[in-house]
Amino acid sequence: MTQPMEELRARLAEIEDLRAAAAVLDWDQNTKMPPRGAPARAEALATLHSIAHARFSAEETGRLLERARESLDGADADCDDARLVVVTERRYEKARRVPTELATELARAASLGQQAWKQARAQDDFALFAPYLERNIELARRYVACFEGFGGFECAYDALLDDYDPGMRTTEVERLFGELRDALVPLIGELAEREVDDAVLHERVAVERQRELVEEVLALQGFDPEGWRLDDAVHPFATGLGAGDVRITTRWEEGYFPMALFGAMHECGHGLYEDGIAPELRRTPLGQVDSLSLHESQSRLWENIVGRGRAFAEVLAPRVARRLLDGRALEPETLFRAVNRVRPSFIRVEADEATYGLHVVLRFELEQELIEGRLPVSELPQAWNERVRSYLGLEVQRDCDGVLQDVHWSAGLLGYFPTYALGNMVAAQLWARARRDLPDVEQQIASGELGGLREWLREHIHRHGSKYETGELLQRVVGGPIRTEPFAQYLSDKLGAAYGVQLPDRR
Amino acid sequence: MTQPMEELRARLAEIEDLRAAAAVLDWDQNTKMPPRGAPARAEALATLHSIAHARFSAEETGRLLERARESLDGADADCDDARLVVVTERRYEKARRVPTELATELARAASLGQQAWKQARAQDDFALFAPYLERNIELARRYVACFEGFGGFECAYDALLDDYDPGMRTTEVERLFGELRDALVPLIGELAEREVDDAVLHERVAVERQRELVEEVLALQGFDPEGWRLDDAVHPFATGLGAGDVRITTRWEEGYFPMALFGAMHECGHGLYEDGIAPELRRTPLGQVDSLSLHESQSRLWENIVGRGRAFAEVLAPRVARRLLDGRALEPETLFRAVNRVRPSFIRVEADEATYGLHVVLRFELEQELIEGRLPVSELPQAWNERVRSYLGLEVQRDCDGVLQDVHWSAGLLGYFPTYALGNMVAAQLWARARRDLPDVEQQIASGELGGLREWLREHIHRHGSKYETGELLQRVVGGPIRTEPFAQYLSDKLGAAYGVQLPDRR
Secondary structure: OOHHHHHHHHHHHHHHHHHHHHHHHHHHHHHOOOHHHHHHHHHHHHHHHHHHHHHHHOHHHHHHHHHHHHHOOOOOOOOHHHHHHHHHHHHHHHHHOOOHHHHHHHHHHHHHHHHHHHHHHHHOOHHHHHHHHHHHHHHHHHHHHOOOOOOOOOOHHHHHHHHHOOOOOHHHHHHHHHHHHHHHHHHHHHHOOOOOOOHHHHOOOOHHHHHHHHHHHHHHHOOOOOOEEEEEOOOOOEEEOOOOOEEEEEOOOOOOOHHHHHHHHHHHHHHHHHHHOOHHHOOOHHHOOOOHHHHHHHHHHHHHHHOOOHHHHHHHHHHHHHHHOOOOOOOHHHHHHHOOOOOOOOOHHHOOHHHHHHHHHHHHHHHHHHHOOOOOHHHHHHHHHHHHHHHHOOOOOOHHHOOOOOOHHHHOOOOOOHHHHHHHHHHHHHHHHHHHHOOOHHHHHHOOOOHHHHHHHHHHOHHHOOOOOHHHHHHHHHOOOOOOHHHHHHHHHHHHHHHOOOOOOOO | OOHHHHHHHHHHHHHHHHHHHHHHHHHHHHHOOOHHHHHHHHHHHHHHHHHHHHHHHOHHHHHHHHHHHHHOOOOOOOOHHHHHHHHHHHHHHHHHOOOHHHHHHHHHHHHHHHHHHHHHHHOOOHHHHHHHHHHHHHHHHHHHHOOOOOOOOOOHHHHHHHHHOOOOOHHHHHHHHHHHHHHHHHHHHHHOOOOOOOHHHHOOOOHHHHHHHHHHHHHHHOOOOOOEEEEEOOOOOEEEOOOOOEEEEEOOOOOOOHHHHHHHHHHHHHHHHHHHOOHHHOOOHHHOOOOHHHHHHHHHHHHHHHOOOHHHHHHHHHHHHHHHOOOOOOOHHHHHHHOOOOOOOOOHHHOOHHHHHHHHHHHHHHHHHHHOOOOOHHHHHHHHHHHHHHHHOOOOOOHHHOOOOOOHHHHOOOOOOHHHHHHHHHHHHHHHHHHHHOOOHHHHHHOOOOHHHHHHHHHHOHHHOOOOOHHHHHHHHHOOOOOOHHHHHHHHHHHHHHHOOOOOOOO
16 A cells, blocks of 8 residues: 555544444434433534544545545556545545534534434424424535535435435436336235235234344344344434444334334344445445445345245244244245235335335425425424325324334434435345346245355445445446336236236336 | 633533543443454544544643633632633643553553453453553553653552542552551451351342342432433443433342342442532533542442441342342341351452452552562462462462453553542541431431432532542541541441441541
8 A cells, every 4th residue: 555545544544433433322322322311412423523524624634635546546446545535535525515513513413303303203292303303404404505516416405315325316316216106106006905914913922032033033144243233223223333343223013023023134234234344445434335225225135125025934934933923833925925015004114115115205205395495394294194195095193103203304314215215226126136146046045045145245235335336336236227127027026926916017 | 701711611522522422432342342343443442532632632722721720810719610720730731741642552452451351251261361461551651651750659650540549649548558458357357257147148039130129229329210221241330421321330140139239339329420410510521530539439338338238228128028039038137247248259349348458459569560560461360369368368260250350450440449449438438427417317228218318429529520639529528538447447337236246446
């Protein structure tokens, strides 16, 4: 490594350490911290983000970047060092536009907002949360304003979206979401009225027994207690706190075991991504995953394509029978059908794969209206409920089943939601490719052997960290950009099989 | 507040935030972190300490301190601002002598050392730990060397001791420990051979049932779930992570419930100190307690003077009977005697109050030999075992019951141990004073009402944070310096009552 590269890496490593420390504080706040600790925690997080932002956006970083770039003259544009400089330069250009005071305030408001949201949600009282959301939106607008004239951003929402999927644009999401809606609506229309017996999912099972099942499944998936933790959280999440330290969370419902099981598989999918980042990228900006669409492709692939797939039902059914049903028989086919029941519902994270996309479209639209000032926060619950009625045909009765269900807005994460639906699309594209590369992958999965798929994903996706934007990585792996069709086709195939009906061919 | 004071406070608040963040990372490392996370955590902690140290010891801090001091001309020397400047100036003078590179290395080595110690202890293998201890001692020597010529330090150990009890000196500890030994040895000689029936303490009780008892007792003591947490730890500790966030830990032994119970009461005593610091001192250097002798006086007071006292036996006995003994009768007097059995043993934190002091004296002596280079690490286990034989008459069979039992040296905490025995002395002095101020405090305690004592401690000790050094605060509360006699007299009175014998009057 050249001297300028070493100096750049040393500076970035310190900033990554601050980020890792903030991630520990965040994890703790959402799993362990007693409620009265919230104000002090918000200050500590604000300080960490403030120092990290000031150091990163300082001119010294720019100088080190420039010297590092010069020192790489002639190097392979695809090598770690070259990618590190390119990715970091873009982040630097963005960070420089954001005053440290605003970055600090965003962190403080996010921390306070989450705590307020927890209370508002527990008490089903949107009014408790509204001032914090207003503050977050006001700050998001100030943030967006920093990017006036920034290359490639065509609207306010672009500046937000780019933080969660660098290079992705609002118009592209609109186009993809239009196709998605066109694919989903007829599918839902075809299936939502059909009866599926999913009574087995609603039997009461004590959390401690569910936990044994979840731990067994996670172990198959790649959870390693030496380097991972599983905890409870109101809103499940996964986070990587540095090499060898992956934290995932889930939540438990005694009358609905899929909540914890598939939630844990989902977060474990995220965790495998964090765990699989190449050691040599750690403590650099490439050692965290910038594209949440890619990140979500991993969680959704494990949760839905594997977890709710026909092959894995062979693994799950006997284990559910033994651990949760006192040994009563459960046919894999029965379980497969039950966990793939299509039925509009209130909660995004509990939605089936067909209706899920509509939950995301709804949030994407509302976020744009909020950020552009077309929708005041006071009218948000009403707007939410109207859209749920229109998209899902349901009447929201309580805000905690509606506008208060997700943590994101409380944490200032505006522009994040689209990556969930984009992740579904990417997951289907990767799955199609993996099945070509690993012709017996479904037999492997049916026998409980998940290592083949995991290693394929590690090789093609995980290890690269943030070396490539979503489109670049997809180009390398599947030879093209994000597309809706593979996801639509996957859904048609799978739900057709589950329901025993012929659904439209989307090829 | 004057402008210079405000500027000083703003700078110090940021540094305290970094310290609070490091405390979260430390807590997590010792309660939750998966083992493979250790190296990355060490880096993150090193960076936090490095940045905090660099900011604190920067000349800008000195300038702000000077301007703040000038702005306070004529102010009450006892007001928060004046004390903040005095206490911070002394810390600043010390910090300036320590290069940031060394501060960083101390933090990194402490983090790695703790992880190595955990493994060495679990495997009862000192050799796994030895290189980390050697590193910590080497760094401690470099640290000590920074204070050559620093006012008032007369020997290497003074520089270490001062970090855990500012103003305390090795010669003073030697004098007090000499008196302590003179008081303890005949007491132990008198009592150690007498039979005490403590079979009730060794009944097997599942952890979950013990937990109910512990939670009930902690609630009496002042544990509030809205602002506190109780977790498990290999080596129990307490930490304040900022206002409204107190973390205590304990460990459980199914065949010996006092381990968890009195351990939790001990840590809760620390926690009450952290919880009771005045809000206006938070996010300043006065908002953390510098004197661990004072800190330990609180934990030992609650654990031993209250927890193992005759009055509280009235509260404990029926609860132990109901929760742990399936309702079998337990006389308070029987419990009182059992928990005050004097018997030399291997583990410091399990030692009775009479032999405890000898465990500390032993460590104090070994630490001085280690730091002065008179004892190589390779010979430490042998030296330890010899001293245990000489002081306690016991043969150490396994290093995990000997030199590997305490976390401190692994975390670079050399000079810390004396504060445990000093804390016992201070606790007895405070207790004597509290009984004068609250004549019915024992009746209150016997009825389970611990609020009177807690509030007395909050008023006289806790709220002051680090405003005063140990000697200054004791002067205010008991009218004099640390003394051995009150502790010796307390032990004579209590153990005499427990054993039904006449012990020497130490007045």
